[in-house]
Amino acid sequence: MSGFVEKPEPVQVPGLTHLHTGKVRDLYRDEAGDLVMVASDRLSAYDWVLPTEIPDKGRVLTQLSLWWFDKLADLAPNHVLSTELPAGAPADWAGRTLICKSLDMVPVECVARGYLTGSGLVEYDESRTVCGLALPEGLVDGSELPAPIFTPATKAAVGDHDENVSYEEVARQVGAETAALLRQTTLAVYSRARDIARERGIILADTKFEFGFESTPEGARLVLADEVLTPDSSRFWPAAEWQPGRAQPSYDKQIVRNWLTSPASGWDRKSEQPPPALPAEVVEKTRAKYTEAYELLTGQAWS
Numbered sequence: 057m058s059g060f061v062e063k064p065e066p067v068q069v070p071g072l073t074h075l076h077t078g079k080v081r082d083l084y085r086d087e088a089g090d091l092v093m094v095a096s097d098r099l100s101a102y103d104w105v106l107p108t109e110i111p112d113k114g115r116v117l118t119q120l121s122l123w124w125f126d127k128l129a130d131l132a133p134n135h136v137l138s139t140e141l142p143a144g145a146p147a148d149w150a151g152r153t154l155i156c157k158s159l160d161m162v163p164v165e166c167v168a169r170g171y172l173t174g175s176g177l178v179e180y181d182e183s184r185t186v187c188g189l190a191l192p193e194g195l196v197d198g199s200e201l202p203a204p205i206f207t208p209a210t211k212a213a214v215g216d217h218d219e220n221v222s223y224e225e226v227a228r229q230v231g232a233e234t235a236a237l238l239r240q241t242t243l244a245v246y247s248r249a250r251d252i253a254r255e256r257g258i259i260l261a262d263t264k265f266e267f268g269f270e271s272t273p274e275g276a277r278l279v280l281a282d283e284v285l286t287p288d289s290s291r292f293w294p295a296a297e298w299q300p301g302r303a304q305p306s307y308d309k310q311i312v313r314n315w316l317t318s319p320a321s322g323w324d325r326k327s328e329q330p331p332p333a334l335p336a337e338v339v340e341k342t343r344a345k346y347t348e349a350y351e352l353l354t355g356q357a358w359s
Contacts, residue, residue, distance in 0.1 A: 061107040061330040064096075070144045079105050080114070080288065091135075091156045092142055094149055095283070099342070101312050102325055108334035114152040116346045116358070117286045122154075123354050124285040127252060131244050132280040135159060135268065159268025159279055164226055165209040165218050166238050168246035171261040172199045173291065173304070175220055176207060188222040198261075198293075198300040204246055206239040209264070237278055238267060249285050256352050258307070259298055263290035287349050307349035311341050 066074040072084040072092055079100040084092040095114035099106050125134040138155040145153065169176055169186065172195050176186040184191055187207040195201075208226045209218040227235035242265055253260040266282040283289055287308040297305050315321055315338045316331055323331050334342075347358040 059103070060105045063105075064098075067094075067146060069142060069146075072142060072145075080117070081282075085158070086142060086155070089158060090137060091158050093154045093156055093282075095152045099309055099312060101309060101316055102331070104331050106312070106331055106334065108339060110339055110342050110346065112343060112358070113346055116350050117283050117288055118152045118154060120286050120350050120353065121283045124249065125280070128245055128248060128280065128284070131248060132241055132267075133270075133277065134284075135270075135279050135281040156281070157270055157279065159270055159281055160276075161266065161268040161281065162230060162234065162238065163211055164221075164230065164238065164267075165211050166242040166265040166267060167207045167209055167220075167262060168204050168242050168265075169207050169262040170201055170204045170246065170250055171259065171291075171293075172201060173197055173261055176262070179220065187220050188224070196301045198298065198302065198304050200300075204243055204250070206242050208238070211266075241267070241278060241280075245280070245284075253292065253353060254295065256355070257295045258349075258352055259293040259295050259304075260285070261291035261293055261304070265289075287346050292349055292353075307345050307352075309342055309345075311338055311345065 063077065066077060066082060069084070071087050074082070074084050076083040080096055080098050082094045082096060086092055095118045097109035097111060097113045099110050099113065122136065122139070125136060135156040136154050137157060139153070140155065141150055141153055172180055177197050179186050180191055180195060184193065186205060189205050189207070192202065206223065207220060208223065209220050211218060223235065223239065226238065245265060246260070246263060249263065250260045263285055265280060265284060267278055268281045269276040270279045292307040293304040312334060315334065316323055317325060321332055323329065350358050
């Protein structure tokens with residue numbers, strides 16, 4: 057089993073139609089046909105959406121995404137129309153809500169990797185490949201790759217794993233021209249973000265993007281959507297502590313994963329029992345990691 061431990065009821069707002077409750081975001085449509093995306097403070101781990109929220113997390117994700125969208129605007133247009141709160145929306149939506157273009161979404165997670173870790177490391181250890189791409193011998197957990205690689209994945213429903221797929225499979229699903237555009241844009245955006253993060257003492261090990269197409273008078277245009285370059289969608293490591301050959305410290309929910317798999321939680325990940333509530337100390341440490349990432353990347357104090 058997996059999914060929500062406690063699935064929340066959607067908030068009812070006049071003029072908004074609830075479309076979807078995701079792991080972190082709630083999606084609505086307004087009367088103009090635009091999408092309203094609300095980032096909650098929910099946290100997922102090991103395919104479960106946990107019963108404990110991380111205060112400010114949704115606002116950090118939203119504000120950091122907006123900062124990155126601005127830095128990337130010349131490489132890829134984005135889906136944001138407005139950050140104004142819809143009329144009648146609860147006050148808690150402030151700072152975590154985006155009004156966005158409705159796009160024809162591409163059913164592919166566009167992952168860029170500049171370093172070897174996670175599921176990429178697992179495949180590399182088995183076959184010296186990642187998503188079918190051959191890599192040199194001698195790489196270890198945390199190794200920098202010779203060049204960034206595009207390693208797409210299929211998008212999974214809540215409670216399911218995204219699955220890595222080959223570039224050829226993406227081309228088969230969406231067409232060769234779209235696949236080439238996704239790869240080119242993903243690697244260009246990753247490279248820009250990697251360089252910006254590096255200037256701030258942070259390694260962007262890997263990240264995932266979502267894209268959709270917008271109809272324009274000139275034809276379909278690829279648009280960057282969802283969240284970008286947040287601790288939920290990316291692996292950020294402190295550059296000063298980078299040491300290949302081991303798991304790297306990171307600015308994300310690794311604290312939660314570590315606690316869930318420790319004897320302290322009393323939870324058996326292989327059982328069908330949902331994970332327990334997080335202790336206050338783990339919640340605060342996780343919140344601190346999210347806000348630290350925001351502050352280091354943007355140079356702005358979190359408030």
